[in-house]
Amino acid sequence: MSASTIIFYILATLVVVFGALTVFSRKIFRAAISLLLSLTFIAGIYFLWNVDFIGALQIIIYVGGIVVLIIFSIFLTHHSGQSLPKAKTGKKLLSGIMAVAGLGFTTWVVSQYVFKPAPGVVPVEPSVHNIGIQMLSYSDYGYVFPFEVINILLLAALVGAIVIAIKKSQDTEE
């Protein structure tokens, strides 16, 4: 076993352990911190695979943006030190059976299937240079149209978040 293989298995274990803590923890703040650590270790896996740009995006957007937003909303909506109410046993049992059955089925399918890599190809370096050129090219296999669509989506999300969360003070005065 080479060092990178060992590092991968360590990172994978940490990702799964902190993901499980996110799901099972009864303290909501601990769940958020476990989510943060799990996402950071996923970024570590990306760095191990040499997809630096995606790892950087993962850290900037997920860890720096999304988790911080979730922690802020926890501060706004929860009293500190309070643990969450227990889930109903029937619901827990149902979702547990669903998850275990799904995981077993997926593992069985994956272990049966033989994956064949595309034969005789020259690998492309997933560098920022290559990604940027393909992202903004409007020839075949260029991604300029989805890029523009995602721009519109982000603008709509920005406006929508403000419209939903704004306090309607004039409505209460009437």
Next chain:
Amino acid sequence: MEQVPLSHILILSSTLFFLGVYGFFSRRNLITMLMSVELILNSVNINFIAFNKYLFPHQLEGIFFTMFIIVVAAAEVSISIAIIINLYRRFKTIDIEDTTTMKY
């Protein structure tokens, strides 16, 4: 150089996916459900990157799909946090069992 077999990576991502599924169905709090959705989206991202790296290294499509999923996840989280805060202002709780005004 020997590599981790692809099936192990797929088992890692499906474990993460079904942890997210379990959390989504068993939790009652909206914010923890949102965290479970984040876990699900991340497992899908790992899958895309692994397939791109192992099976089709001459293309970059998996990386593009991962980038778009990250952007959509950011938009989704901002909208849902806005909804959660609005809900909290109206009902003083974000437990899904208590907000039953529009049920039935």
